[in-house]
Amino acid sequence: MATAPYRETLPASWFCDPEHYRREVQAIWQRDWICVGRAEDWPQSGDFQRLRIGDQQIVVTRAEDGALHAWHNTCRHRGSVLCESDSGRFEQGRVVCPYHAWTYALSGELLRAPRSTQRDGLRLEDFPLYRVALASWRGFVFVNLAEAPAISFEAFLAGEADRVAxxxxxxxxxxxxxxxxxxxxxxxxxxxxxxxxxxxxxxxxxxxxxxxxxxxxxxxxxxxxxxxxxxxxxxxxxxxxxxxxxxxxxxxxxxxxxxxxxxxxxxxxxxxxxxxxxxxxxxxxxxxxxxxxxxxxxxxxxxxxxxxxxxxxxxxxxxxxxxxxxxxxxxxxxxxxxxxxxxxxxxxxxxxxxxxxxxxxxxxxxxxxxxxxxx
Ligand code: FES
Ligand SMILES: [Fe+2]
Missing domain, CATH: 3.90.380.10 (Naphthalene 1,2-dioxygenase Alpha Subunit; Chain A, domain 1)
Known part of the structure; x- marks a missing residue:
């Protein structure tokens, strides 16, 4: 196949086709590090922000010990969303599912599944929220939706962060x-x-x-x-x-x-x-x-x-x-x-x-x- 003597752009369809868009969201946006804000955007424990990356909803919140956590906005019981607003504060350091009230710590551990009994065979520790990788760079907060990020945060910053040392x-x-x-x-x-x-x-x-x-x-x-x-x-x-x-x-x-x-x-x-x-x-x-x-x-x-x-x-x-x-x-x-x-x-x-x-x-x-x- 003859190659053009000039450099061609990506196919025009890659800029508007919904099917291709979904591929890019999965291959890029749900695999790479995405900036979600600054540490001061979560001033107090329990403060949360919800964001969407493609069709995935993520919640970032600050726990009592000051650490930031990110998890999918999905309950481990039957999959309801947990957070219904884009930002706010979880009361009493607890995340309570609006459906059947499964209750989680801000860091994601399941603390309570109302009315569950021994017969259900449920071990709370087996059902933490779906955690999302989170990393900070000098006040900027990033998440990575990959279950096991293939790109390390250091590699992501390499060569760029030093410019503003x-x-x-x-x-x-x-x-x-x-x-x-x-x-x-x-x-x-x-x-x-x-x-x-x-x-x-x-x-x-x-x-x-x-x-x-x-x-x-x-x-x-x-x-x-x-x-x-x-x-x-x-x-x-x-x-x-x-x-x-x-x-x-x-x-x-x-x-x-x-x-x-x-x-x-x-x-x-x-x-x-x-x-x-x-x-x-x-x-x-x-x-x-x-x-x-x-x-x-x-x-x-x-x-x-x-x-x-x-x-x-x-x-x-x-x-x-x-x-x-x-x-x-x-x-x-x-x-x-x-x-x-x-x-x-x-x-x-x-x-x-x-x-x-x-x-x-x-x-x-x-x-x-x-x-x-x-x-
Ligand atoms: S779906 Fe969350 S408690 Fe049932
Ligand atoms: Fe410009």
Whole structure:
């Protein structure tokens, strides 16, 4: 079979077909580490959050000893859901099934099965809730739905977490959240994130702040350009220090950043499929992705500052969020345009240019997962 002289994208059907979507949910979303929030989202014991990953419902809660636990929202008796709301607090540290009142500890052990007798042969210890693997990275909480996760949490973070070693991620506190539903497949969002070919046309302000983006590439080396020798590693235009409307900030900078971290002006941590993080000298932003359907994706954008800055007189949330909000809304529009054209009966797939190398890598990763279950 002749191969095309150019690089082809994934088949267009992979971006809208419900059958294929189910395969990806199983091969990727129910096998990989998924960010579910920050430790401070569960301030007290008994606090819970429910989330859906594909057709699976998970509950994350904090037990009396302070540890976070995740389990499937399904009773071990006859399978009723346990939690009927998206968030709340379990009273008296107990999870009581709304159907026949089987009662569990927050950590998942079955404590009571009303009216069961010896004749039932039931040993409570054999019926804990279906546990879900949970891990934390510097305040961010992740779950993995695989019964025995094939991808270790360390391998998942490898090569990315170190980029923000100097940032005090544990001490961040959220100052703003923007959540929206995008009418696009989850991969469309990632592919848009992974190239800057669209930047000159879609993000006029951003390319003024980050000059290399004008080339369509994201790094000077990829664009075949020399960095400014007076400011090696600097990504922002001279005089700019952060992603803001004028490139400046009146907030104090994070203590402990090295010269290179500060000079760069923007540091990305990319953890597909679930999130990416952007660290600046004064704030950190995360973008979480969650598929809701073949052509629908939930986007959660959170802005964080150091907890000591929460009362700072210069903290103006509107100012802090304006620039990136604009970029996100430009990207959201591009993603939805992309999705709405991809159903064309004649369009079986597209083409990837050199400037879209990272999209190609991402598609190879998706393909590997779907076809071979590989990393
Ligand atoms: S299904 Fe939960 S107690 Fe019966
Ligand atoms: Fe963009």
């Amino acid at each position: 100097a940032w005090p991620l544990e001490d961040l506190r959220r100052v703003h959240r923007a959540r929206q539903r995008l009418a696009c497949n989850w991969k469309i969002f990632w592919e848009n994130y992974l190239e800057c070919y669209h930047c000159p046309g879609v993000h006029p302000e951003l390319v003024r702040l980050v000059p290399v983006y004008r080339t369509g590439f994201m790094e000077y080396a990829d664009a075949g350009l020399q960095e400014d020798p007076a400011r090696p590693g600097a990504m922002l235009r001279p005089g700019a220090v952060t992603w803001s409307t004028d490139g400046g900030t009146e907030l104090p900078w994070f203590a402990g950043l090295g010269t290179a971290d500060a000079e760069r002006g923007m540091t990305f941590v990319t953890l597909p499929p679930t999130m990416f993080l952007v660290a600046h000298v004064d704030y950190v932003r995360t973008v979480r992705v969650l598929p809701l359907g073949p052509e629908e994706t939930e986007l959660t954008v959170d802005w964080y500052v150091h907890r000591d800055v929460l009362d700072h007189p210069a903290l103006n949330v509107e100012q802090l969020t304006a620039f990136a909000s604009q970029v996100v809304s430009e990207d959201a529009r591009a993603c939805e345009l992309n999705q709405s054209g991809i159903r064309c009966g004649r369009h079986r797939g597209g083409v990837l240019l050199e400037v879209e190398d990272y999209v190609f890598d991402f598609e190879q990763w998706v393909r590997g997962r779907v076809e071979h279950g590989g990393r």
